[in-house]
Amino acid sequence: MSESKTVGFDVVKQIEGARGRAGVIHTPHGDIATPAFTPVATKATVKTLTPEQIRDTGAQAILSNAYHLYLQPGEDIVDEAGGVAAFENWRGPTYTDSGGFQVLSLGAGFKKTLAMDVSGLQKDDIVADGKERNAFVDEDGVTFRSHIDGSEHRFTPEVSMRIQHALGADILMAFDELTTLMNTRAYQESSVERTHRWARRCLQAHNELTDARGQVDGHADSLADGQLPLQQLFGVVQGAQYEDLRRKAARGLVELSREFEDAGKLGFHGFGIGGAIEKHNLGLICGWVNDELPDDRARHLLGISEPDDIFAAVEAGADTFDCVAPTRLARRGGVYTLDGRMTLTNARFKRDFRPVDAEVDSYTSLNYSRAYLHHLLKAKEYLAGTLCTIHNLYFMVHLVDNIRAAILEDRFYEYRDEFLGRYYANGGRAVGN
Amino acid sequence: MSESKTVGFDVVKQIEGARGRAGVIHTPHGDIATPAFTPVATKATVKTLTPEQIRDTGAQAILSNAYHLYLQPGEDIVDEAGGVAAFENWRGPTYTDSGGFQVLSLGAGFKKTLAMDVSGLQKDDIVADGKERNAFVDEDGVTFRSHIDGSEHRFTPEVSMRIQHALGADILMAFDELTTLMNTRAYQESSVERTHRWARRCLQAHNELTDARGQVDGHADSLADGQLPLQQLFGVVQGAQYEDLRRKAARGLVELSREFEDAGKLGFHGFGIGGAIEKHNLGLICGWVNDELPDDRARHLLGISEPDDIFAAVEAGADTFDCVAPTRLARRGGVYTLDGRMTLTNARFKRDFRPVDAEVDSYTSLNYSRAYLHHLLKAKEYLAGTLCTIHNLYFMVHLVDNIRAAILEDRFYEYRDEFLGRYYANGGRAVGN
Known part of the structure; x- marks a missing residue:
């Protein structure tokens, strides 16, 4: 663990007999001691709080959303402001989510457009009576309607990377396809493969954007004029509740990262664990995934905040967590x-x-x-x-x-x-x- | 000007050739350097801000409302909490308004129930088409309907004093009748006389409550268990746009205060200037009133925040100001x-x-x-x-x-x-x- 590192992850101590560990994530805007909970600042604000109030809660980093900031105010405005941290006056590390979850959940009207009673069902297009699906996935990306004004938009891996680079967070997520637990096994298989192909395109775009924007390794406040701090991309593991798919997805992303790194390019600095996960097998799924992921990369579990879930996930090797539940509930x-x-x-x-x-x-x-x-x-x-x-x-x-x-x-x-x-x-x- | 004073007012410096002055108001929770602007915390919160954020704006005192806190959560709850300052975690001086303005403006549906086009009219009961008046004044007090749920309530000078003592602010306002500029001269005359009679009942109730509650002079944080800090009552001057009525009202309150003080009781520690006032004669009206008021008592001008109005009022001798405009506009x-x-x-x-x-x-x-x-x-x-x-x-x-x-x-x-x-x-x- 080096004092001067500004990207990457170090393990500090392992839980005996388990995957879990305490560690440190390095970013150009400071270190994050893990395990850590990351409040959600969806639209470049942790709703109701000033950055000083966020900091006083003990929070080390905050997570914003590519989907929301693309729609409002537009990633170009955040870019002109000097990135999401400068825009919102947050003096610390930031994450952005890729929009993958939002285009499919909000765009598709998750819980609104999907049929509500789907227990035991397996069907790839379960839509509530009288509702229309608003997000469509194809090999190249996702076409969806804005939840604000119904206007049509399209996200691809390249678009998500372009938006996230403009937003300028320290840690970015690869653009992935969100499936539901109701999708058929066959659909989950083809989806995991598609997410893998999208991950490759994300890495490619991430490397090109890093070069084009002149992003370099170093502490944000010690960089020269015109230089931007290096952003780290996390590959997102999907695969729903299937052990073989989860393991395959994780291994695939690790191999992909190694391929880029071997070629002297940026790989994945860490990994996200995504997808709809049921409470009873959350620890199990994290365990499968983290078995396959290298110990020297951070792992962010997306969207979890129930105390029992956090303990299970930490034990299974997850390092950071975000969730809107504490703020929404409040x-x-x-x-x-x-x-x-x-x-x-x-x-x-x-x-x-x-x-x-x-x-x-x-x-x-x-x-x-x-x-x-x-x-x-x-x-x-x-x-x-x-x-x-x-x-x-x-x-x-x-x-x-x-x-x-x-x-x-x-x-x-x-x-x-x-x-x-x-x-x-x-x-x-x-x-x- | 004594360091140890906890009630009253001292002039520090006079504007040459004018009534205006810089001064200090003493309260059990600290001094207020005047002129001063006092943010409004209607329902025991300056909307959207923590007390630390209020303090950081430079505010020295905040003003809450007897009418609103009586309806929600109830003055008994604020009393049990240790008074409005303790309830809302404000470590400084507090004011409460008497409810006189609110029962008549909100209760009567000011701007909603009153006819909108009243220019040049003079009529004592101008009600909009199809609307019913919701507040009725009689010699003893005002019966009104809650703006929250329409329930019927009654305020008298004694009720307002009881509520304000329970709320426990440092500076209280006497219960007065709010008239409008549309009222006839005859109505304004009888109203000023009624407000004077109410002021006497306020002073009487204020003295009884001060004794009954064991309120004593001293710094709030140095009082013994069970002792409450002394509250100061300000007499409120009405009289609309009429010079003779304004002067008469002010003189009447000064005489009344002296009568109580001569009898060894609490008089008015300061004065409020109330009523609907037009911009063009605001300085003039403040001047008439302050001509009649003693220099050694503070004067609070209710509900003003336009910069030109503040300069005019300060010049004419007003010391403190409150207004919801800066917070509402924000x-x-x-x-x-x-x-x-x-x-x-x-x-x-x-x-x-x-x-x-x-x-x-x-x-x-x-x-x-x-x-x-x-x-x-x-x-x-x-x-x-x-x-x-x-x-x-x-x-x-x-x-x-x-x-x-x-x-x-x-x-x-x-x-x-x-x-x-x-x-x-x-x-x-x-x-x-």
Whole structure:
């Protein structure tokens, strides 16, 4: 582990007998100590918070979205502003997601356009009655309609790379196809192959853009005028719930990366683990994938934030996590406590002058009562979202930081059992608080 | 001017040849250097900001509303929380308005229930076609309907005092009748007399509540357990646009205060200047009133924030100001600059990477571009309101702080002409920025 590294990943300590580890991801805007939870700044803002408030939750990095920023305000504007971090005044590492998930979930109207009752079904085009599919995948890319105004757009691996380079985040995701658990096995197979072909095109475009934009290795604040910091591309592993497909997808991306590196080009600096994953086999799937991935590359698990899922994923070797759940839940008055979740809009909090959680030292918990937060929520005051968001991000960021500390102190399993035993004592809901 | 004073007002310096002055208001939660602009925290929150963000704008005190907090969450809850400052985590002086304005403007559906075209009219009950009046004044008080759920409520001077004592702000306003400029001269006369009778009942109730609640003089943080800090009541001067009524109202309140003080009771520690006031005679009306008020009591002008109005009112002897305009405007993307107001939703700001105002050192202006704020506003992101509110409060608080500095340096008129000449060069709208 070198002090001067600005790209790449180092393992600091392994969990004994497991894939999981504590490590450090290097970026031109600083290091990320892992495991780490990364708040989501979909549209170049972690909803309701200033960068100082985000930083105060303990967050080390934030993740924005290529799909959203392409539609609004446009990646060219973010580029002119000096990249997403400069645009939003965030002085630290940034990620962008590729848009792969969004064009297919939002574009296709996931949960809205898809039929809702699909239990046990396997069908490649399950659309709700009276709805039309809005995103279409072909070999070259995805054509979709904007969820904002219905206008038609097209993403390809090259388009996603161009957008993400313009956005200028430190860590980019390769453009992949999102499938659902309802797709047939045959479709998943052909999709994994297509995602592999797209990954190659992503690496190719990533290398060309890196050269064309004059991106170089080095700390962002020590680069010369006109030089941009090197961006790192993560290859995204798909394959749904199938062990052979997940392993094949991971191996394929590793080989592809090696092929580029052998040719003196940039490979994948890390990997994303994507796709719809069910709770019961999340640890299993992460394990399959991480078995195949090299230990010296970081692994980002996309879209997970339930405490039990995080413990399972860390144990199986995932390093970083992002999820909108803590921020979205907060705006509706849902807050985390060590005894599970509470909903502060509930009438029983009207004259409850205790903090959100006396054992959690978030700014919110240290300075406000449940009664005040209840009042703000009932009065639909903006500050409600801010204060609950600060609390939830603090809770989630510190949970993952504590997992890191536990790994370093050889007590991962002890901390896991203690935390989860208490958090889920009432099924994850705080009762009688 | 004593360091240990916790109630009252001291003049520090007078504007030569004018009523205006720089001074200090003492409260149990700290001093307020005047002239000062006081942000409005209607429902125990300056909308979108944490107390630290409010403090960082330079604000010394905030003003909440008895009407709103009575309806939601209820003054009893705020009382149990330790008062409005403790409830909202504000470590500084607080004001509450009496509800007099709100029960009559919101309760009566001001601008909604009142006929819109009333120019030149004089009529005591001008109601729009098809609307019903929702607030009724009688000698004893006002019966009104909640703007939230239409439920019927009744405020009297005693009720307002009870609510404001429960809310526990440092400075309270007497309960007064709000008239409009459309009321007849005869109605204004009888209203001023009624407001005077209500002022006596307010002082009576204020003294009884002060005793009953064990309120004593002293710094809030040095009081013994169970002791509450002394609250100061300001008498509110009405009288519309009539010089004789305004002077009579002011003199009446001064005499009333002296009567109580001579009897060894609490009088008015300061005065509020209320009522609908037209721009063109705002300075004139403040002058009439302040001619009659004693120099050793603070004067709060209710609901004013236009720069030219503030200069006119300060010159005429007003000390503190509150207004929702800077915060309300901000949430819609309206921001102040030294060259007038701008609306950041305007398309011309889409790729304008300059700060809001390069000469105004607000956190927002120092750290964000117009393009970023434009993006947040177009994307309807919560942070837009926060950042624009921070900027506007900083601008307004510093404008009034600069007026204070100018008074202390004997250049009030110089600063006024310089500021207003530039701000209104384009009619108060920033052009060509």
